[in-house]
Amino acid sequence: MELTQQMLDIPIEHMSNVFGKFDAWLKQIEKYLQVTMVVRDGSLKIMGNDNNVQKAQSVMSDLLAMSRKGNDITEQTVTYALEMCGCTKNHPLLEADSEIICHTVQGKPVKPKTLGQKDYVDQIRDKMIVFGIGPAGTGKTYLAMAMAITAFKNEEVSRIILTRPAIEAGEKLGFLPGDLQSKIDPYLRPLYDALYQIMGAESFLKNQEKGLIEVAPLAYMRGRTLDNAFIILDEAQNTTPAQMKMFLTRIGFGSKVVVTGDASQKDLAPGTKSGLDVAMRVLQKVDDIAFCKLTSQDVVRHPLVQKIVKAYDEYENAQLKKERAARKKAEENAMTINIICETAPGFSFHYKKLAQTVIEQSLDSEGFPYEAEVNLTLVDEKRIHEINLETRQIDAPTDVLSFPMIAYEFPADFDGVEDQLDDCVNPDTQEVLLGDIVICVSRVYAQAKEYGHSVKREYAFLITHSMLHLMGYDHMVPEDAALMEAHQREILNTLQITR
Numbered sequence: 001m002e003l004t005q006q007m008l009d010i011p012i013e014h015m016s017n018v019f020g021k022f023d024a025w026l027k028q029i030e031k032y033l034q035v036t037m038v039v040r041d042g043s044l045k046i047m048g049n050d051n052n053v054q055k056a057q058s059v060m061s062d063l064l065a066m067s068r069k070g071n072d073i074t075e076q077t078v079t080y081a082l083e084m085c086g087c088t089k090n091h092p093l094l095e096a097d098s099e100i101i102c103h104t105v106q107g108k109p110v111k112p113k114t115l116g117q118k119d120y121v122d123q124i125r126d127k128m129i130v131f132g133i134g135p136a137g138t139g140k141t142y143l144a145m146a147m148a149i150t151a152f153k154n155e156e157v158s159r160i161i162l163t164r165p166a167i168e169a170g171e172k173l174g175f176l177p178g179d180l181q182s183k184i185d186p187y188l189r190p191l192y193d194a195l196y197q198i199m200g201a202e203s204f205l206k207n208q209e210k211g212l213i214e215v216a217p218l219a220y221m222r223g224r225t226l227d228n229a230f231i232i233l234d235e236a237q238n239t240t241p242a243q244m245k246m247f248l249t250r251i252g253f254g255s256k257v258v259v260t261g262d263a264s265q266k267d268l269a270p271g272t273k274s275g276l277d278v279a280m281r282v283l284q285k286v287d288d289i290a291f292c293k294l295t296s297q298d299v300v301r302h303p304l305v306q307k308i309v310k311a312y313d314e315y316e317n318a319q320l321k322k323e324r325a326a327r328k329k330a331e332e333n334a335m336t337i338n339i340i341c342e343t344a345p346g347f348s349f350h351y352k353k354l355a356q357t358v359i360e361q362s363l364d365s366e367g368f369p370y371e372a373e374v375n376l377t378l379v380d381e382k383r384i385h386e387i388n389l390e391t392r393q394i395d396a397p398t399d400v401l402s403f404p405m406i407a408y409e410f411p412a413d414f415d416g417v418e419d420q421l422d423d424c425v426n427p428d429t430q431e432v433l434l435g436d437i438v439i440c441v442s443r444v445y446a447q448a449k450e451y452g453h454s455v456k457r458e459y460a461f462l463i464t465h466s467m468l469h470l471m472g473y474d475h476m477v478p479e480d481a482a483l484m485e486a487h488q489r490e491i492l493n494t495l496q497i498t499r
Contacts, residue, residue, distance in 0.1 A: 003047070003048065003049065003050070004047075004048075004050045005045055005046060005047040005053065006045075006046045006053050006057050007044070007046075008043065008044045008046065008057055008060055008061065008064075009042060010042060010043070010044050010060075010064060011042070014068065015039075017072065018060065018063045018064055018067050018073055019039070020078070023039075025063070025078045026039075028075070028078055028079075029059060029060070029078065029082065033048070033052045033055055033056045033059075033082070033085075034048060034052055035047060035049070035052050035056045036048060037056070044060060055085040058085055059078075059082060062081055063078065063081060077113075080113070080114055080297070084297075099112070099118075101121065101143070101146045101147060101150055102146050102149060102153075102198065105197070105200040110142075110146040110198065112139075113139070114297060114298045116134075116293075116294045116295065116297065116298035117138070117139055117143060117298055120132055120139075120140070120292040120294065121147065123290040124143075124144065124147045124256070126290075127289060127290040128251075128255075128256060128257065128288040128289070129251070129258075129259070129288065129289045130258050130259070130289075130290045130291075131259045131261075131276075131279065131289070131290070131292065132144060132258060132259070132260045132261075132292050132294065133261055133263060133276070133280070133291065133293050133294065134262065134292075134293060134294025134295060134298060135262055135265075135294070135295075135296060135299065135312075135313070136262060136265070136299075138294035138298040139294075140260040140261075140294060141191070141232070141234050141260050142194050144232050144258040144260060145191070145194040145198060145232065146198055147230070147258070148160045148162075148230040148258070149195075149198050149199055151230050152213075157228055157229055157230045157256065158228045158229065159211070159230075160207075160212070160214070160230050161221075161226060161230070162195075162213075162214065162215045162216075162231075162234070163215075163216055163221060163232070163233055164191070164217065164218060164233065164234040164235045164236075164238075165217065165218045165235060165238045165243065190234070191215055191232075191234060192204075195213070218243055221246065221247055221250050222246055225252045226250050226251055226255055227252035227253050227254055227255060228252070228253070228255060229254075229255045229256075230256050230257075231250075231251065231255060231256070231257045232258045232260070233260070235261060235262075236259045236260060236261035236275065236276040237261040237265060237266045237268075237274050238261075238266060238267050238268055238274070239276060240272060240273065240274075241273055242275070243275050244276065244278065244279050245275070261276045264312075264313075278415065281410065281412065281415075282410060282413060285410065285479070296310040296313060335372060335373070335431070336374075336426075336429060337355060337356050337359055337373075337374050337376065339352050339355060339376045340375070340376070340377045340378070341377075342378060343380040343383070345441050347455065347456075347459065348455070349455075349456050351378075351459065354460060355376055355459075355463055358460050358467070358495065358497075359376075359463060359467055361491055361494060362463075362467035362468065362471075362491055363467070365487070365494065366468075366471050367414070368412075368434075369414050371430065371431040372431055372434045373426055373429065373432065373434060374434050374435065374437065374467075374470070375436040375437065376436075376437045376439070377436065377437070377438045378439055378441050379438060379439070380441060380442060381397045381440055381443065384397050384398060384438060384443075387401060387438060388401065397440060397443070398443070399439070399440055399443035399444070399447060399462060400437065400438065400439050400440070400462040400465060400466050401438040402435065402436070402437055402466040402469035402470055403435050403437075403438075404435040404469060404472075405424045405432075405433045405435045405470075406420055406424055406432075406434070406470075406472075407420065408471070411471065411472040411473045411480075412471050412473070413472065434470045435469075437466040437467070437470070439462050439463070439466075444459050444462065445458075453499050456497065457492075457497050457498065457499055460495070460497045461488065461492065464488050464491050464492060465484075465488060468484055468488065473487065
């Protein structure tokens with residue numbers, strides 16, 4: 001391992017800010033990157049492994065640039081700079097800090113602090129409807145509020161409407177003391193807090209009295225048309241699909257909408273679908289709608305909060321894997337996969353078992369909610385040529401053919417196909433007949449050789465590809481093809497079939 005050292009000039013007036021109290025930031029960087037840093041006569045010497053030295057130099061340069069711009073360097077700033085020092089983007093800290101949205105009443109600038117937040121703000125500026133999805137502390141609501149107030153002050157909109165469902169942790173409004181306003185105020189308090197901080201209490205109350213700023217529960221949106229307004233729906237994970245549809249169909253001309261939520265923090269009754277989950281699936285291909293997913297890296301509260309969010313994410317993912325494994329084991333004998341060999345495959349692996357594994361993972365990955373029956377037929381080149389001619393009027397062989405039984409409006413939109421299920425259910429097993437897959441064995445061998453990977457991988461890929469077709473995916477246009485390819489990779493990577 002090659003050791004190296006680099007020198008970096010740090011002006012005296014920036015040292016205390018960049019180094020931290022009692023050199024706290026230097027110690028944090030040293031520990032994280034396994035380097036040694038020594039301050040001598042206005043210069044910082046960085047010693048250690050060449051790669052880590054380069055990262056440390058980049059982090060320190062960014063912190064210095066932030067300090068020169070008048071920013072106070074905090075533990076959160078340093079933590080984010082360290083987490084991003086290995087990303088492909090140059091100077092992510094500076095890029096995120098490149099603009100100020102507005103100032104609070106105390107004069108403190110409100111601006112994105114991470115690349116995820118910057119993308120979120122950019123999307124709000126560019127799109128009519130933006131969904132901001134992420135854990136607590138990522139600034140979803142606060143940044144949306146800042147954008148709304150800025151648009152209002154610039155007369156881009158004539159009013160601000162803030163709303164959220166009045167459902168929290170199983171409490172019901174009827175059990176809370178006071179009149180309706182006093183009952184709903186606790187649920188809306190986070191919105192009030194942000195308004196007071198950015199706009200000031202006096203200005204907020206004045207505009208509220210004029211009806212220019214409205215803070216109300218989601219139920220108050222029913223039957224209205226909201227023109228020329230900046231509308232924020234907070235805690236959207238606690239909406240039902242009907243409530244979300246109602247809200248989104250209230251939007252009028254000249255309006256901008258931000259929907260915020262944390263999909264992992266639902267307070268809905270057991271068995272109730274979240275309107276946010278449904279919207280993410282149904283609206284993903286609609287123009288002028290953006291989905292911004294913020295992560296633990298975008299948490300801008302105390303670094304401990306970031307660690308808490310990350311720990312919960314890891315725990316919940318582990319639990320989800322356990323639940324999926326248990327469900328798969330319980331359903332092992334329930335699912336029907338009919339494999340017909342019209343030609344001898346000659347595979348060196350257990351092709352029937354692999355087919356079952358890939359099909360089950362495909363269904364699991366896409367969240368197919370029913371017991372399924374799938375037919376897989378292995379044929380030679382002559383036979384798939386005949387089928388291609390008979391069914392598609394294409395006079396040529398192909399590698400795989402898919403024949404779905406269900407028509408989808410959107411990929412994997414299983415809620416939208418319930419009216420078709422009666423015609424697709426096997427009366428003997430009560431399983432949904434998902435469709436047929438036909439694979440040309442000789443093409444499996446030929447394409448594996450052509451693309452330089454194993455026959456097993458090619459076979460698994462063709463099944464995965466076809467399964468996604470059976471669940472509504474297609475690749476006729478570049479956007480659809482990219483989406484389908486991403487899902488294919490995810491399924492095969494999960495199964496560790498990559499070569």
